[in-house]
Amino acid sequence: MSQDDLQADCSRCVGLCCVALSFDRSDRFGHDKIAGEPCYHLRSDFGCKIHARREELGYEGCIAFDCLGAGQRATALFAERDWRGDRSVALQLYARFSLLTKLQEMRQALLTAADLGLPAELEAERVALLARIVDIADGDAAAGTEAEIGARADTALTQSKAFLRRLADVVSL
Ligand code: SF4
Numbered sequence: 001m002s003q004d005d006l007q008a009d010c011s012r013c014v015g016l017c018c019v020a021l022s023f024d025r026s027d028r029f030g031h032d033k034i035a036g037e038p039c040y041h042l043r044s045d046f047g048c049k050i051h052a053r054r055e056e057l058g059y060e061g062c063i064a065f066d067c068l069g070a071g072q073r074a075t076a077l078f079a080e081r082d083w084r085g086d087r088s089v090a091l092q093l094y095a096r097f098s099l100l101t102k103l104q105e106m107r108q109a110l111l112t113a114a115d116l117g118l119p120a121e122l123e124a125e126r127v128a129l130l131a132r133i134v135d136i137a138d139g140d141a142a143a144g145t146e147a148e149i150g151a152r153a154d155t156a157l158t159q160s161k162a163f164l165r166r167l168a169d170v171v172s173l
Pocket residue numbers: 017018039040041042043047048049050051054059062
């Protein structure tokens with residue numbers, strides 16, 4: 001398990017960050033976009049029409065965003081499903097992408113905590129929580145209904161956040 005597992009691969013994604021997420025016109029985004037609707041700069045091949053000019057045109061938020069590999073994971077999971085033709089499936093895909101983004105962010109945080117030189121008990125807890133997060137993102141725990149997976153992920157994310165809060169106390173001592 002390494003930082004390589006956190007690399008986004010846009011070539012294996014169907015432009016999910018440019019569809020699933022919302023943003024508001026601001027100094028980071030050039031227009032308003034609601035969640036679940038494609039950005040009007042998104043090409044039909046899932047590339048960005050203004051990719052090279054995003055900073056110039058006021059889309060620094062797009063440059064800064066990193067799904068940490070959630071995009072290619074969600075795309076692969078829904079490859080055999082008709083998300084293009086069935087809006088309800090598309091909404092499940094977008095929800096899974098959002099969930100995977102949270103899982104990958106937590107995976108990154110728990111991986112980074114390996115560098116803290118934690119006491120053995122906390123280190124064992126970190127490793128166990130990381131294994132659960134990875135299992136939901138990549139492994140056997142990714143099976144089941146969307147509701148089941150969501151509930152499993154919520155529990156693991158809540159426990160991981162509580163663990164990181166406790167670590168913050170330990171590290172600041
Ligand atoms: S501007 Fe480009 S990168 Fe940003 S959301 Fe739209 S299509 Fe995606």
